[in-house]
Amino acid sequence: MQAKEIIARRVALELKDGYVVNLGIGLPTLIPNYLPSGINITLQSENGFLGLGPLNGQEPLPNLVNAGGQPCGMVPGGSFFDSAMSFALIRGGHVDATVLGGLQVDRCGNLANWMIPGKMVPGMGGAMDLVTGARHVIIAMEHCTKEGNSKILKQCSLPLTCRSKVHMIVTEMAVFRVDNGLVLEEVGPGVSVEDVRKCTESDFRISTSCRQMAI
């Protein structure tokens, strides 16, 4: 299984029936494909709607786009609103979970995912509000950079997206809960705790119930 699929499958298990969920662009958009049967979630899109769905082969509509500007579909019972309402939902705790990518996460639950100074400055978009307001903040990312460096650090070195807002980190190697530092809850398929240690710059505790991901 590819890293991305492992991550998407594992995050899908965190989403409870009835959740309102906002998924960041990229990897997180794969998650709905892996929801267990019986689990129904409503997707919120920060450009202003509830009920985001797949295109499912329908003809794209120019004004029906996701937060990445790409054509999407909508499920029955969806609703559209302006950006002030969209972020009232996000900031006000009406979104049960958000799943975002990360450049760096640290053991304090700090996240950096919106800029690399002097190099890549896309902007924070809705990310800072999502991590501030969503009830569960899950960071879904590959464990290491393409160069093989750990993205899970003692302390983020890039400009922060938020301070102490991350609840959970899911990579292809590990699931960490943030609870006064990092707690290793699960390891990925074929991965040992020792493997995780080698690839993780931050220290972490090991949960007494630490186990293999059940995906």
Added chain:
Amino acid sequence: MQAKEIIARRVALELKDGYVVNLGIGLPTLIPNYLPSGINITLQSENGFLGLGPLNGQEPLPNLVNAGGQPCGMVPGGSFFDSAMSFALIRGGHVDATVLGGLQVDRCGNLANWMIPGKMVPGMGGAMDLVTGARHVIIAMEHCTKEGNSKILKQCSLPLTCRSKVHMIVTEMAVFRVDNGLVLEEVGPGVSVEDVRKCTESDFRISTSCRQMAI
């Protein structure tokens, strides 16, 4: 002509074509009857709509009511919105003029119209926002109390609705502009400047163009 009609007729002349206007309950609601021909205004109702109109013999609808809770009509092109939008319009300067009654007004443009401590405490409703946000604040009231006391004072003694927000006072006896104190611009039908002085506790200047109300 009765005092109320004089006041309503005179205020009507202040409203310019195209104005968005919010009228307080009571006397101000008479004003639209006296608009000069060619002058079209849009009435804003703080309970959440633009395009308030007279009932004109139509059957009252339970959910089409003015800010006093009384059945009303609506003109073509009206629109309904929630209270946050209603007060965004009011506070944000999107209402060109508001006409409200007053218990007391003073020479600093202070207004008291929402409570008499220990006696009558209806609440300020939307009045404090209206006087703060509307571009022209006109107080329309009888010159004296039923007991014959001046309502135009050196200094309001009742709890204020606002500080220094009143632009104009229209009574059956006088029109005052508030401009570093009160300036008498017009006197009512059959009223002399001396009459106004006798009935007005506050001092005032007399405009060089002071004249009889042309109603």
Added chain:
Amino acid sequence: MSIPQKVVSFKEAEQLFRDGMTIMFGGFMGAGTPAGLVRALLANGANNLTMIGNDTAFPESGVGPLIVNKRVRKLIVSHIGTNPETGRQMLANEIEVQLVPQGTLIEQIRCGGAGLGGVLTPTGVGTIVEEGKTKLTFDGVEYLVERPLRADIAIIKAKKADRIGNLVYERAARNFNPLIALAADLVIAEVDELVETGEIDPDVVITPGALVDKIVLAGRN
């Protein structure tokens, strides 16, 4: 797949109220107040309520009957002038009334629902409304810092709902309803009409179903 069963009877809704709760209500002089839920609150017997909304309407409409029946300990409203019983109880110190400018009150509710810590408003500066509040001055203009309001339960009146709780309102009955839907832990909507999910055009929904927990049908039991 599970569709939450949001539609309940008034009897079931009645069980949700408790003594001492803070309840936000929609409505302006009674228009847009859920009369059936007010009756349910009366029937339930809940006491010592804190009520937050625009006004106490008239003795027989809006939340007026709750005042008349002395169920309310504290009111946060902008206007009580049309319900003489509210004024009487206030002057007799039987009820605590906090009078708030209407535009400030709706922003405080919006803040409570939108995760904001407050707004800066020029309304009320130089009046007794400013007492005890933080004041900030920017560019020579004074503002009051007005803090968020939230409630345990919001009771809403809408014209129509679909089964997942998307709501549309009629005419001037909208007023506070869409804002209180954001600012309470539990949101109950009383509606005149219930339609199937998907029957309301997504562009005209005012309150998204995700905010609505329970739906009761006006005129039913």
Added chain:
Amino acid sequence: MSIPQKVVSFKEAEQLFRDGMTIMFGGFMGAGTPAGLVRALLANGANNLTMIGNDTAFPESGVGPLIVNKRVRKLIVSHIGTNPETGRQMLANEIEVQLVPQGTLIEQIRCGGAGLGGVLTPTGVGTIVEEGKTKLTFDGVEYLVERPLRADIAIIKAKKADRIGNLVYERAARNFNPLIALAADLVIAEVDELVETGEIDPDVVITPGALVDKIVLAGRN
């Protein structure tokens, strides 16, 4: 009686833009941005613009062409990642870019339009977003005081207008449009369809006509 003539041609609308103006624009990755008014701005030649909106979309959509053609001196936006030319100009110091969290940006615009002096938001606390801002703490929670934004002109895209300017939007093209309609001295709406006054149900109007000064019909000259 006089009905204001709000419907104008793109040529007439073009005359309203000036060098150095601050312009708010609707749209999210181009959806809901008035393409005809962006072309009018290009044709007009106005320069040194300050643009306020969500993002700079792509080089060929949204306000992207204004960036590519170097008409913009300053940007206040939440995202520039999909338009490489914006990033290039920023890193080369050819354009000033103020990046603002999206939820904060829309509240700043709302404050500018609603007569509020600002909002208190927890978003951005502990990040570089807080630099230079007033901070307040209530009940142990830190908030940034975010101040209002306004513009000289707002350019809006709507689906439909009536002759007095009541607007409705389509799907996700609503986004910033209804808020910028409150926050500019002059509001120009580009619409796909124009109907007679009274043809839009007053309950579904999103932007009241009183906020709209000029209307242009998309696809016309």
